[in-house]
Amino acid sequence: MHIALTAEGTYPHQFGGVSVWCDQLVRGLPECDFSMVALVATGTEPVRWELPANLTSLTAIPLWGPPPPPPPGSRWLRPRTGPPVRELIEVLLAPPDEEQDTFGDVLREMFAYAQYGNLSAALASEDSVRLLSEAWRHRWPDPDLAAPTLQDAVTAVQLLEHALRPLAHPPPRADVVHAVTNGLGALPALAAKWRYGTPIVVTEHGMYMREHYLHSRQDPFRWPVKQLYLQFLRRLCVLGYHEAAVITPGNVYNKRWEAQLGADLDRVRTVYNGVNPADFPAFDSEPDVPTISWAGRVDPIKDLESLLRAFVIVRRELPKARLRIFGSPPAGREAYLARCQALAKELRVAEAVTFEGRVPEIRDAYAAGQVVVLCSITEGFPYTLIEAMTCGRPCVATDVGGVTEAVGDTGLVVPPRRPAELARACLTLLRDADMRKRLGDAARLRALEYFTVDRAISAFDEIYMFLGAGKPLPVATSVDVLATTPAAAPGGPPAGGPGGGQPAEPPVPAAAGPVAAAPAAAVPAESGPGEQVPVMTGPGRPLPADGVPADEVPADEVPAGQVLASQVLASQVPAAQVQLAPVPDEPAAPESELEPGPAGSPPLEAAG
């Protein structure tokens, strides 16, 4: 069995949750051959992972830097008709819920053209600029409202040119092609399907489109460009879902977005991330002092400030209580750590709060607390939680992203950014050793049943088997079993779904309901440093250490009570943009490849 993995800005050139997951997948299925098609920014990225023996090929497709060389002979055997640029522009300017079929056809024609003609040259051409600027002039509703300029037209056609570069590469040849991110990362998968009829699996750990919406606010583009490019990405995601044989979100919460984007829910199978239980054996003791432990990347989206404020209340009730914070800030964003430390002083709890930095063994961070807290304002499916659960530590977590799915009824879930609620939940656990024991044991059972690497890998093994053999997946496995009771088999092997099919989704307390959340991206710093890196940001953009926009907003500028999302808007031009600008040459040096590098696309996240 040969599987082609395709992705944007992650394995094997970056660290982060999705990369950890890819590595686990490839190593977990040694009997399969894998090839990897990785969209990268410039091609200068080093391979950061030791590649497993069954990863037989690695193709890096740079979206920036020099355009791909045109296919041999394309200069002389120029295709008689150009690529459907006009049609692409028309469909991107149409309302988002119309003409999606046309978009699929246009993209397919683009692919056919790119295989024998020079698509990059045709897209980033004066003709394209003319078509777009004229289409805009005819359709723009209000000339006084953010009317598009020629600069916008040039920027937009260049963004499209860079985004569509993967179409010019030979499609991967495999039994199944597995896009581990949607959006641009799915382009090589679409090409494989169009060329060879290869079935596609689309996996999403974080929601590609949601990340891009959030990130678009930091981009320096004017509204017409933002609108056109987001419409392009949205249609591309919809196309990805449409062409996929199976869609496997990393949590049920993501499924809501997939449904909004037109995914056929019959084809959705949730496959949770997992940890290796051998790495997280149960603790047989807990610290004597009432201690709250926190582990992760020290970062504004983790909302350590609420934790510190909550801890003030905890200390008032339990004067001996301690708070131990494990993890370090991403490079270049140390200010947040300093602010948290200052806040601890200001709140007069500094002597009871320790910032311990990274620990070599993340397990030790969970061992350090009687209770493990996750207080983020946004998460995907956080490793911190399932790791702590596997160790048998009771958790208090905020109700964001896939958290309620992870915790179920084995921990306490509170709303985000409510120190009082957080404190109350922590106090409840710190005061009640029996409850800690009970919830901790239940958490471990839950994690061993639902969130193990083996379970995730066997789910994909099965999907590959069915798709590779040209069979549809068994219907019985498609049922969401949110309401069912867990069939917890203490210490037993992961239980399969009915008929050995897809593992069922774990039960979640009904009270939590379908949970909402925000852009995910939670990987505890220790379990997977760094994050997935967007490659449509252009060279010169500092690689974000986190996939979430708010991180880039210096929180000092955050007026209390203002929504985070609007801070993003208010934030300055990202530093990236300054660097994106070409270096003004000294006259002697031609500018050549100093790419315009606009393209701010966003990170896909690395969901936990």
Added chain:
Amino acid sequence: MSAGDIRIQLPGRPEADADTVVIPKLRSIAGTQTVPPLTVAALCDEFGPVCESAVDPLEIASALEFDGMSDQTVRDRYGYSDVFALANEMYIQVPRQPAEPPPPPDPWQVSRWQPLLHSLLYGLPAICFPAAAALLAGPGLHPALITALLTAWAVSQGLATLGYLRLGRTTDRGQAKRLLRAGLLAGMLIVIAAMAGVAMFAHALLPVLIFGAGEGAYMLGACVLLVLGAERWLLPVLAPGVAGSAVFLALGRPPELQHIAWYSLAATALLALVAALLVTRNKRPAPGRLFVAAELRNAVPAAVFGLVAAGLLAFPVIAGADGHGGINVGALLATLPLSLSMGAAEWSLLAYRRRTRHLLRTTQDLRVFGRGARMVLGLAMGQYLVATVVLTAIAAWIAITTGLVHPGPDLLPELGVYLALGCAMFLALALQALGIRAVPLVASAAALAFEMAWRELGLVSQLAACVGLLIVLGAYAAVALGAAVRHAF
């Protein structure tokens, strides 16, 4: 049950209990505790900027979720079925009124002194030639000097291109530094090999060869420093050579100071190498491949252009050689204003790019843009021409009053040639800066070939070639640089 309430009943503890203990004191501590507003209208208000610039309801939904809003909260508080339904309503209620993004920084806005500094950096080394004149004698002098000049120009142009390409591709300056350091060493090897070749075939003397290698060292070192934006290092590098030469020349070339002048020149060449090596130090080994084939492919035309440009510039030295093994100081000095004018070219080019950038951002019609772009190009040419005329006049006046050059009947046509060549080079730079490499290269090579073929005509062939080149490049630029897509940034 409001969204602010804890949703899971904590076993064994009545909710009210915890609340009464905690909440009153909390208000003073918990500054960031936020509760979503009660009405959709208030929510629209709070999310105003998001809604006004949203391209579709999903964008609003992503912002709501990012703020911690869950489907449950939406149902409890606003009565919509989920976040998406609420976002849809907000998209309808708030009309589109996207805010303009803050104006991006103008990449062509540089310090007003930078072009002036560059002017000096390009021009000052020319003063070293007359100081070294006594060194430069014997057989094979011209082949040696020409070879050194051509090799150093070609290699430094190629190296600069490689460096800029790498800097544009990655944020990791370490990679660019490593590349430039390797390129510097390889370039020095090429220069030394070229000098060795000259020694073998033209029997040039050792002082001449050392002078040629020193010239190469300075040019390559300066190139590395410029690419990395460390040109301030060039002033101390140039100081000994330029000061030594200036004093030596000002004192009327006293023979007893000859050696000191030479050592000061050697110090400048060595310092340039040392500074370049220091600036390209890497604390950690840089990752990634050292050379990338695509970058090398792009650097080759640049190197060839450097070769051709050096040939065009040095032509009078070749054609004007009197055949007695001496050096044509006048012809070399004539290149000084041209070197100085490269600073003016940089300044005009930056002004050109600032203006076309503004034009692109304020125009909606391609035809309007094309007309405007041509006017802006003409303006930039005029700007360059005026600056160069002034510089040339000053240089000529100094050279004549100090007796370095004796004005002959050829002086004016010679200056005319250099003005035409300067303008042509300016156009070539503008074309290259906007990504057109082949045309300036081919046209310049043709002009050089013409000069060489008719070199017995001397000044006439040079004048014809340079004016022809100017016309061809001018006509081409007027058309090609009118395309909006060329001015992407």
